[in-house]
Each structure stands twice: as C-alpha cells, then as structure tokens.
Amino acid sequence: MQPMSRNMSLADQLRESIEESIATGTLGPGAPLDEADLARQYQVSRTPVREALLQLAATGMVELRHRRGAAVAEVGATRLVEMFEVMAELEAMCGRHAARRMADAERAELMAAHRACEAARADGDADRYYHLNERLHHLIYAGSHSEFLREQALALHRRLRPYRRLQLRVKGRMTASFAEHQSVVDAIVGGDGEAAAQALRAHVLVQGERFADLVAALAQWQAPGLPGRAPA
Numbered sequence: 001m002q003p004m005s006r007n008m009s010l011a012d013q014l015r016e017s018i019e020e021s022i023a024t025g026t027l028g029p030g031a032p033l034d035e036a037d038l039a040r041q042y043q044v045s046r047t048p049v050r051e052a053l054l055q056l057a058a059t060g061m062v063e064l065r066h067r068r069g070a071a072v073a074e075v076g077a078t079r080l081v082e083m084f085e086v087m088a089e090l091e092a093m094c095g096r097h098a099a100r101r102m103a104d105a106e107r108a109e110l111m112a113a114h115r116a117c118e119a120a121r122a123d124g125d126a127d128r129y130y131h132l133n134e135r136l137h138h139l140i141y142a143g144s145h146s147e148f149l150r151e152q153a154l155a156l157h158r159r160l161r162p163y164r165r166l167q168l169r170v171k172g173r174m175t176a177s178f179a180e181h182q183s184v185v186d187a188i189v190g191g192d193g194e195a196a197a198q199a200l201r202a203h204v205l206v207q208g209e210r211f212a213d214l215v216a217a218l219a220q221w222q223a224p225g226l227p228g229r230a231p232a
Contacts, residue, residue: 011051014042018052022061022072023161033062033070059159077215080163081206087160088204090153091137095196098143099188107189110139114185121178126168129177133168134161136181140188140200163214167206170213177203 008016018038021027038049053070056062063073075083102110113136120129137157141150157164168174180203187196206214 009048009051010044011048011055014038014044014048014052015055017042018056019061019158019161023165025162025165027072029072029074031072033072035069059155061159075163077211080214081211083156083160084163084204084206087153087156088201090149090156091140091204092197092201093149094141094144094146094153095184095188095200096193097146097149098140099191099193099196101145102143102188106139106143110136110143110185110188113139114181117178117181121174124174126174129174130165130168133177133181140184143188167210167214173210173213 018027018033027033033053035046035049035053039046042049053062053064057064057070061073062070064070098106113132117129117132117136120132134157138154141153141157144150144153168177180199183199184196184203187193187199
C-alpha cells in the first residue's frame with residue numbers, strides 16, 4: 001500500500017488498494033476477504049479494514065455474507081450486460097456534451113491520450129493500453145463539464161473495471177477498441193455531439209460476439225484453481 005495520503009482516511013486508502021486488486025484480477029470473483037488476513041497484509045487494525053469492506057460492499061464489488069465473512073462479488077451475465085447498457089448511455093451523454101463543451105486545450109489532451117493508446121496497441125501491451133484507455137475515457141467524462149454526470153460515469157466505470165479489463169485480453173479486441181476510439185475522438189474534436197454519442201454507445205455495449213467473448217473470459221477467470229479464486 002502506498003504511503004498514507006493527507007486527503008484520504010486509512011479506510012479509503014485500503015478500499016482503493018483492495019479495489020485495485022479486484023480490478024486487476026489478483027482477487028477474482030468469489031475470493032474470500034478475511035478481515036484478520038487483510039489487517040496483517042496491510043499492517044493495520046481490523047477497524048479500517050472493516051470500514052473499507054463496507055464501502056466496497058456499498059458499490060457492489062464485495063458481498064458481505066452472514067457468518068461467512070466477505071468475498072469478492074460474483075456478477076452473473078444478465079446483470080453484467082445491464083450494467084454495460086447503463087454505462088453505454090452514461091458515456092454517450094458524456095460524449096455528446098464533451099463535443100460541444102470541451103475547450104481547445106481539452107481536445108488537445110484527448111488527442112494526446114489517444115496517441116498514447118496507439119503506442120500501447122502497437123506494442124501489444126494490454127495492461128498499459130487499459131490504463132491509457134481509462135485516462136481517455138476519464139477525459140471525456142471531465143470534458144462533459146457536468147460534475148454530476150462525471151461522478152456517475154466514474155462510479156459505474158469503477159464498478160466495471162475488472163470486466164472492461166478482461167475484454168482487452170480477448171484476441172483482436174485491443175485493435176478494435178483503438179479503431180472505435182478513433183471514431184469517438186474524431187467526433188468530439190469535430191464538435192459532432194450525436195456522432196460522439198453513437199460512437200461511445202457502440203464502443204461500450206457488449207452484444208453478439210463481444211458478449212460471447214466476455215462470458216468466455218469471465219468463465220475462465222472464475223474457474224476453480226485460478227489465482228484469487230476461493231477454494232471449493
């Protein structure tokens with residue numbers, strides 16, 4: 001865990017660390033989250049660990065099970081698709097507003113982020129691409145100049161991080177993602193709000209082959225015996 005931030009409580013910092021482990025797949029769906037083990041791992045008391053787990057439970061990333069402790073939440077395919085459908089609409093709204101409201105400096109920053117994604121794609125580095133991809137999306141949320149919309153988009157984006165990351169490990173998805181980004185960036189820089197909304201909606205939705213690929217990747221991630229998976 002990083003040194004304590006002056007602006008974050010210990011529980012908040014623990015929440016972010018555990019959340020990152022879930023997002024990267026270090027803690028897979030169903031993985032147990034024992035308070036005592038986490039307290040020893042992070043060298044803290046159990047009180048901030050309990051608070052962090054309660055925060056994660058409020059976002060749906062963790063399940064608090066009666067008499068069995070906490071575990072990383074397992075999300076079914078139907079629920080996952082519903083979450084991506086809502087995310088697609090939130091991002092479409094962000095893109096529509098960003099195309100109209102972004103300043104020239106913001107557009108330049110968006111294009112720079114897009115070029116950085118291109119370099120990661122060319123290197124075949126899915127993890128680096130994922131983090132740069134996240135930055136690009138966050139710039140679009142901020143570019144909407146609607147603080148409430150940005151907050152809602154960030155919250156759901158955070159909840160979907162593990163699954164968005166999984167998608168990029170599917171063969172050919174990184175290249176397709178970059179091509180979709182190109183359409184989004186072109187529309188925003190060109191000031192075409194409707195085109196930006198349509199491009200972002202299509203980019204985020206998981207349908208057809210993309211849905212099948214995501215379900216297959218999710219099944220592999222949840223397979224017994226993989227790191228982070230709770231023992232049977």
